[in-house]
Amino acid sequence: MTHSLYSAAEFRRRAAAQALTVHPDSWRENGDAKLNPSTIPHVEGMKLKDAAVLVAAIDEGDDARLIFTQRNATLRKHSGQVAFPGGAVDEADRDMEAAAAREAEEEIGLDRRLVEPVGRLPDYMALSGFRITPVLAVVQPGFSLTLNPDEVESVFEVPLSFLMNPANHETGSGVWLGTERHYYRMPYQGRDIWGITAGIVRVIYERLYA
Template sequence: MIVGTSETSALFSAQDFRQRALNQIGAPIEHAWRDHGDHLLNPQTVLENEGLKLKDAAVLVPVVDDPDGAKIILTQRTTRLRKHAGQIAFPGGGIDEDDKSPEIAALREAEEEIGLEPSFVETVGRLPQYLSGTGFRIIPVLSVVQRGFTITPNPAEVEEVFEVPLSFLMDPANHLRDSKAWQGIVRHFYVMPYGERYIWGITAGIIRTLYERLYA
């Protein structure tokens, strides 16, 4: 079926995304992470990650409300960081003791990393947690962002900030698979090349989970 431009804009609008995200609130997600994203591709790694002592973290999945179709804000991390240097990521980081919820942590980190003021952001749900082999239990916080915000990247953490159409990221034809050996184990993961950008790893795993939960 060929979908027209107006139909595509409606299907991948921020309004439609908000409704899809809100519709899953209340659904059990405590163990749902095992059934989504690249966790399904790496059953042995999943068992190992469950046994690790993981640090709680949160990332913001910022979906920008545009009339021609929603966009997702992503960052290019600097090459000076100790973990995931140079990779494409959602804004986010560790949940501090003062953070009363993953939502508060994700909003705080987004403001610290890219200058996104919380007043422009509406949180609309969560995805199942993502367990990373680098020691984090990540809660993806879904959000809708209204235009009018100013982006100011923190040069200590972020090299660049850019946007990708939601329609591109929610198209399974753009979800390629790759693998590489890491710590003696072959790890399978999704990759989503977008122009000169190479989205992979945790970020691609979360995007794939977003597709499976809300759009598949």
């Protein structure tokens, strides 16, 4: 059975297939690490906290949509930025999938029973001090959301076809610890998807669709 390239069914198939090739050093090979190889030794010397984010594809039509949040401007870290739902892993979380689903439920009210994990990407080693596991998932449409105003300002969706088109992947740069660092940007309808979140999207493109 064939599926439309950007459907949730095809996303599920590709996510599961690439997950078989994830190994401990895979994070070096894609996205921001590939864009900034000089940061790899620094990150390897850091003590990182475990976190998980939910990359949720809505299963509707031939073009699935990914769910993003706009973080509250008052947060201590990554305030006001576009992000995937997620956060630090708790001791009670049985695995990264459970952590990502719990965080999404706490942040935006997405019922974790509706979340179908379909794979993981390599961990993202963030210079802000986190080892982030992106959990790829499929969510059926028709859900309702209740945002936690302390963490999330708004939620929006972006078509997978837009995100997986490399023509929409811009790059920018800034100075970090005296060194120029490059990052991806994917502006969409007035929203600035950049930094860690855009880096994760880029890894999805490189591992699933390139």
